[in-house]
Amino acid sequence: MSELSNALLEEIIEEVRPLTRQGKVADYIPALAGISPDQLGMAVYAADGSHYQAGDADTRFSIQSISKVLSLTVALTLYDEPEIWQRVGKEPSGQAFNSLVQLELEQGKPRNPFINAGALVMCDLLESRLTAPRLRMLEIVRRLAQQNDINYDRVVARSEYEHSARNAAIAWLMKSFGNFHNDVSKVMETYFHYCSLAMSCNELARTFFYLANQGRSLGEDVTVISPRHARQVNALMMTSGMYDGAGEFAWRVGMPAKSGVGGGIVAVIPGVMSIAVWSPALDSSGNSLAGTVMLEKLTERLGRSIF
Numbered sequence: 001m002s003e004l005s006n007a008l009l010e011e012i013i014e015e016v017r018p019l020t021r022q023g024k025v026a027d028y029i030p031a032l033a034g035i036s037p038d039q040l041g042m043a044v045y046a047a048d049g050s051h052y053q054a055g056d057a058d059t060r061f062s063i064q065s066i067s068k069v070l071s072l073t074v075a076l077t078l079y080d081e082p083e084i085w086q087r088v089g090k091e092p093s094g095q096a097f098n099s100l101v102q103l104e105l106e107q108g109k110p111r112n113p114f115i116n117a118g119a120l121v122m123c124d125l126l127e128s129r130l131t132a133p134r135l136r137m138l139e140i141v142r143r144l145a146q147q148n149d150i151n152y153d154r155v156v157a158r159s160e161y162e163h164s165a166r167n168a169a170i171a172w173l174m175k176s177f178g179n180f181h182n183d184v185s186k187v188m189e190t191y192f193h194y195c196s197l198a199m200s201c202n203e204l205a206r207t208f209f210y211l212a213n214q215g216r217s218l219g220e221d222v223t224v225i226s227p228r229h230a231r232q233v234n235a236l237m238m239t240s241g242m243y244d245g246a247g248e249f250a251w252r253v254g255m256p257a258k259s260g261v262g263g264g265i266v267a268v269i270p271g272v273m274s275i276a277v278w279s280p281a282l283d284s285s286g287n288s289l290a291g292t293v294m295l296e297k298l299t300e301r302l303g304r305s306i307f
């Protein structure tokens with residue numbers, strides 16, 4: 001069994017390097033299509049605050065759907081639980097992250113907050129309670145990552161807005177069922193901005209430390225959410241964070257995790273560590289192919305998962 005070290009992460013990165021050409025970089029968002037698949041990064045914060053990194057751990061990339069965890073986190077601080085869970089479910093979808101089929105059959109109530117429909121509902125909830133939801137999110141992320149220059153990538157946000165037919169269809173379908181309260185364009189703009197947040201593996205591992213630490217952040221030791229809410233978010237990440245790849249991921253890696261089509265994955269072992277990996281080429285579920293293998297190797301080497 002290995003111990004956590006920079007050398008261990010470096011070994012893992014070298015082992016997965018041949019896989020970076022096997023997946024496919026997301027090209028349905030044109031601004032992401034040009035990203036080089038050769039980049040690989042990994043960062044870990046252990047429970048005692050010690051930090052490990054390897055590869056391109058300081059390179060910022062589009063966090064995309066990893067931001068859905070942040071939207072849910074903020075919603076949990078603004079609403080009572082029933083107000084959230086009457087509008088979105090807690091079940092895995094078993095469908096692609098941007099599927100419309102289930103949403104129609106289930107009267108506009110998304111299966112969970114981590115598919116696009118569910119994240120759009122979270123953004124709709126934030127829009128109703130916050131005067132400046134974009135600014136608020138930047139403040140939160142900058143504080144958690146302890147980096148004041150984290151920002152939205154406006155080129156990516158615009159590119160998504162210009163190719164938003166499917167997300168718009170999802171939002172309008174929910175509106176037809178009464179499950180969307182604010183202006184669709186306005187909420188979509190917020191959602192795309194959140195997805196466009198540009199962050200590195202180091203910044204992501206630090207930001208999501210609260211999920212490994214009963215809701216409390218690293219550094220300033222701020223209570224982000226209650227221990228109960230941290231457990232709930234981790235449970236949802238376990239069952240739905242990797243979309244229709246969630247079962248396979250649980251079997252291979254065994255950690256609550258959330259992926260984004262920018263190639264990032266954030267994972268946690270509660271009480272032990274928060275991890276971020278990045279490799280832009282994706283598998284058929286839209287999850288980072290080499291990123292998944294990095295996490296799988298880490299679990300194997302450390303002999304640790306949540307199981």
Ligand SMILES: NC(=O)CC[C@H](N)C(=O)O
Pocket residue numbers: 063064065066097098116160167192195259260261262286
């Ligand atoms: N899985 C993802 O990262 C998808 C997010 C992307 N912004 C979308 O809406 O399609």
